[in-house]
Amino acid sequence: MQERHDAPLAPLTTFRLGGPAARLITATTDAEVIAAVREADATGTPLLLIGGGSNLVIGDKGFAGTALVIATKGFDLDGTRLELAAGEVWTDAVARTVEAGLAGIECLAGIPGSAGATPIQNVGAYGQEVSSTITEVIAYDRHTRETVTVPNADCAFSYRHSRFKADPERYVVLRVRFELEDADGLSGPVKYAETARALGVEPGDRVPLAAARETVLKLRSGKGMVLDPEDHDTWSAGSFFTNPILTDAQFAAFHARVQERLGDGVEPPAYQAGEGHTKTSAAWLIDKAGFTKGYGTGPVRISTKHTLALTNRGEATTEDLLALAREVVAGVREAFGITLVNEPVTVGVSL
Helix, strand or coil: CEEEEEEECHHHCCCCCCCEEEEEEEECCHHHHHHHHHHHHHHCCCEEEECCCCCEEECCCCEEEEEEEECCCCEEEECCEEEEECCCEHHHHHHHHHHCCCECCHHHCCCCCEHHHHHHHCCEECCEEHHHCEEEEEEEECCCCEEEEEEHHHCCCECCECHHHHCCCCEEEEEEEEECECCCCECCCCCCHHHHHHHCCCCCCCCEHHHHHHHHHHHHHHCCCCCCCCCHHHCCCCCCECCCEEEHHHHHHHHHHHHHHHCCCCCCCCEECCCCEEECCHHHHHHHCCCCCCCCCCCEEECCCCCCCEEECCCCCHHHHHHHHHHHHHHHHHHHCCCCCECCEEECCCC
């Protein structure tokens, strides 16, 4: 277990932003993770967990506590059952399941971060969510001071949410177990219309696993959503805002605002999100509120490839990022009466 003091945190995040940690520990085994967490809890030391750093916004003042990098390794495949250590690089794990001919997470290719973060956010993209394949999450429970196994049914998965996100001070994810599908080298049914169009198939069709993965990677790359140190459009946390889910009454009011602002006949994106609820597009809201691709003149700007990503152009601070995020939130609220919610976790700061 490595330990450093006054250690920079910005290089550990995809935003490349944030001040230093008073203490930085890197743990490579579950036992080391648990020991570091127990020590912090016993001494009342604030604790920040870091995986791939793709979902973190750390304040410029840094973190006055212990930052714990979870760098555990473990890729165990038994038939269609997969167990990943929390520190496994997610994109690498997806690639290996595709190589093994197993379907279920192939459309989640290119998502930065670690395996342990996937159940927390219920990571999803291009028609797949990890909640559909996760069977169990192994976690350290800081309340009971025990390692627990949480079955899928008890994870409280919903859109970009879970019991682990709802109670972030309680659980430390150690391992994630999945049940994948052997479909003779084919993907799961293609659910996302954009993916189907790019593949030249109909929604519901299956395609070769490698083709599904490669297509998703191309789509993500075109939106600046695949990490590239030379491309500042990827110096981000990916989608900065979640897609709003509205009640019927809220959607009706929103629809009226759209008609008033953009004219009769303009229909906002609308997707069923359970009985009495409709999901709309945060990217559409941002764009129609006047924040187009490349918006901004400072060191933080909206991506030139995707309106949902706020990007560090190279010399930014976290305060620069927050200023643009707040401007976007205020603009969308004024235009459409909807308050966007940030997807990344904020540390020492808030919108």
